Amino acid sequence: MPTAVPERSAGLPEDGTRPVRTTSTGRPRKLPRGVARAAASIGALAVCQAVLMIGIGFLITGPAKHVWPMTAEDGVNRGLERLRTSTLTTLSSIGSQLGNTGTVIGVTLAACLALIFIPRLPMWRQVSFLALGVALQSLVFLVITIAVDRQRPDVHRLDGSLPTSSYTSGHTGAATAVYGGLAVLVLSRVRSPWRRVLAALLLLLPVFVALSRLYRGMHHPTDVAGGMINGALSLLIVGHALLRDGRVSAPAALPEAPQAAPAESLPGRVSVVVNPTTVDESARDELRRVLAQHGHHEPVFIETTAADPGGGQTARALAEGAELVVVCGGDGTVRAAADRLAGSGVPLAVVPFGTGNLLARNLGLPLTPAEALDAALGGAPRVIDLARVEGDGLAATHFAVMSGVGLDAAMMKHAEEHDRAKATLGWPAYVLAAPKAMRGPRMNLSVRLDGGQPLRRKARMVLVGNTGELQGGLRLIPDATPDDGVLDLLILDPRGAGGWLRTVSALLHRKGDGRQGAGQPEFHTFRRAEFTFDAPEPREIDGDPVGTGTRLSVEVVPGALTVLVPNRES
Numbered sequence: 001m002p003t004a005v006p007e008r009s010a011g012l013p014e015d016g017t018r019p020v021r022t023t024s025t026g027r028p029r030k031l032p033r034g035v036a037r038a039a040a041s042i043g044a045l046a047v048c049q050a051v052l053m054i055g056i057g058f059l060i061t062g063p064a065k066h067v068w069p070m071t072a073e074d075g076v077n078r079g080l081e082r083l084r085t086s087t088l089t090t091l092s093s094i095g096s097q098l099g100n101t102g103t104v105i106g107v108t109l110a111a112c113l114a115l116i117f118i119p120r121l122p123m124w125r126q127v128s129f130l131a132l133g134v135a136l137q138s139l140v141f142l143v144i145t146i147a148v149d150r151q152r153p154d155v156h157r158l159d160g161s162l163p164t165s166s167y168t169s170g171h172t173g174a175a176t177a178v179y180g181g182l183a184v185l186v187l188s189r190v191r192s193p194w195r196r197v198l199a200a201l202l203l204l205l206p207v208f209v210a211l212s213r214l215y216r217g218m219h220h221p222t223d224v225a226g227g228m229i230n231g232a233l234s235l236l237i238v239g240h241a242l243l244r245d246g247r248v249s250a251p252a253a254l255p256e257a258p259q260a261a262p263a264e265s266l267p268g269r270v271s272v273v274v275n276p277t278t279v280d281e282s283a284r285d286e287l288r289r290v291l292a293q294h295g296h297h298e299p300v301f302i303e304t305t306a307a308d309p310g311g312g313q314t315a316r317a318l319a320e321g322a323e324l325v326v327v328c329g330g331d332g333t334v335r336a337a338a339d340r341l342a343g344s345g346v347p348l349a350v351v352p353f354g355t356g357n358l359l360a361r362n363l364g365l366p367l368t369p370a371e372a373l374d375a376a377l378g379g380a381p382r383v384i385d386l387a388r389v390e391g392d393g394l395a396a397t398h399f400a401v402m403s404g405v406g407l408d409a410a411m412m413k414h415a416e417e418h419d420r421a422k423a424t425l426g427w428p429a430y431v432l433a434a435p436k437a438m439r440g441p442r443m444n445l446s447v448r449l450d451g452g453q454p455l456r457r458k459a460r461m462v463l464v465g466n467t468g469e470l471q472g473g474l475r476l477i478p479d480a481t482p483d484d485g486v487l488d489l490l491i492l493d494p495r496g497a498g499g500w501l502r503t504v505s506a507l508l509h510r511k512g513d514g515r516q517g518a519g520q521p522e523f524h525t526f527r528r529a530e531f532t533f534d535a536p537e538p539r540e541i542d543g544d545p546v547g548t549g550t551r552l553s554v555e556v557v558p559g560a561l562t563v564l565v566p567n568r569e570s
Contacts, residue, residue, distance in 0.1 A: 042238055074220075299326070325337060335399050400561065405538070490522070531553070
């Protein structure tokens with residue numbers, strides 16, 4: 001039976017939208033734009049930070065334990081023990097106090113209160129940056145000490161200590177986060193000619209703390225180095241989310257385009273393709289309610305199956321005359337539907353119900369299903385590109401987001417092998433699969449772009465993107481947009497822990513070019529690419545493993561898909 005449209009409540013505007021709550025001054029009371037994505041970005045990168053730091057700890061206490069410079073660390077600690085004098089001991093006590101919990105909390109609190117209450121402020125974004133940077137460092141430090149067990153140096157220690165691991169140095173990490181964060185704020189907000197001197201002095205304080213902890217016999221050199229890395233990464237992650245471009249905002253949205261007719265005015269039959277394992281009856285009732293609010297009273301629900309994740313159902317919807325297809329599921333379901341909708345002109349409304357939901361993220365849709373559907377139906381149609389891909393053992397198909405070969409495909413494969421972890425953790429299961437995937441060898445490949453000369457490369461990962469954003473708002477391919485008529489290629493070949501750090505930094509700061517560099521990200525744009533691999537390599541399309549192979553060809557199909565996107569102002 002048709003679903004009745006709820007009566008409009010008294011006091012609502014004629015268009016049925018709810019008014020925005022206002023303050024006593026009449027100004028809208030809203031959260032700063034982009035807060036949700038900033039929080040998601042911090043959470044996603046924090047998981048990566050913890051995995052990286054724990055991996056370094058396992059390396060130091062495991063395979064590299066008997067390798068220089070780890071073998072020289074005990075000598076450094078004993079040498080500092082022999083250099084002890086009353087003056088140096090007093091100075092080291094001061095340095096150690098600068099990084100203890102009470103001092104760090106006090107300095108952070110005082111700085112935050114100053115940023116809030118000093119006239120011509122407050123600077124809420126800067127307050128959040130400093131407080132979250134210190135808090136994130138502490139949280140990751142606790143996770144590291146639980147995971148990595150390392151004894152403290154075998155010398156006379158001048159301080160008492162909790163029964164925690166020597167790796168990493170919590171004092172050094174906390175000092176790096178608080179004083180390094182203050183240095184960032186001084187350089188970005190203070191206009192005095194002395195700001196560089198003040199920032200340099202602040203940056204020297206974590207070094208002073210690190211040397212003090214070594215002198216007092218509390219840590220090995222690699223422990224204080226790890227603390228500095230942990231603190232610096234915390235600031236980098238929070239700063240990237242909160243201070244980039246001087247504002248809290250989501251990564252660049254789709255470029256403005258002439259607005260077409262509102263989606264809710266689209267006539268005709270609506271078919272809703274649903275994955276029954278993730279969309280239960282209560283969720284369907286919620287979707288029916290939203291559809292009814294936008295004038296679609298008799299939607300037809302079509303369920304996917306294990307053998308057919310959405311392609312056959314979408315083809316059926318088209319054959320039955322659907323003029324709008326709503327797809328409820330993860331990236332695999334959306335990709336299968338987009339493949340069948342390619343070139344049809346029938347609009348697609350994406351409703352995220354899966355693990356990654358990358359197309360929904362890149363279209364700027366909310367990740368709550370009902371909100372996503374409401375935003376799409378209240379927005380407008382927009383034409384975007386698709387990518388057509390085929391290879392040995394891989395029939396021709398289309399994808400809307402990304403396709404990769406190498407490390408990322410291996411991560412997807414390992415995560416798929418542990419369905420329970422994926423179902424429980426969601427997309428962080430892919431991060432946990434990274435250490436196993438990284439043990440694989442580098443791959444040798446040739447790539448021919450737009451008929452040019454083949455490029456010979458060694459790489460850990462090759463990624464072709466129609467869009468560039470991953471979970472947490474991280475833009476892995478910064479310049480990729482889904483309606484520019486080209487595809488973007490990213491080649492990554494980091495080597496060792498230092499190489500991975502340089503690669504992450506380059507990606508966060510959008511650095512890289514079209515040349516092969518020492519571990520630097522390599523970017524290209526193209527309309528058609530042909531890849532040849534020396535050995536069979538794992539492949540994935542929009543997050544789904546598609547087997548191994550030695551050949552892959554990808555080409556852009558401009559304007560192949562019509563999607564519903566939210567209005568920018570909403």
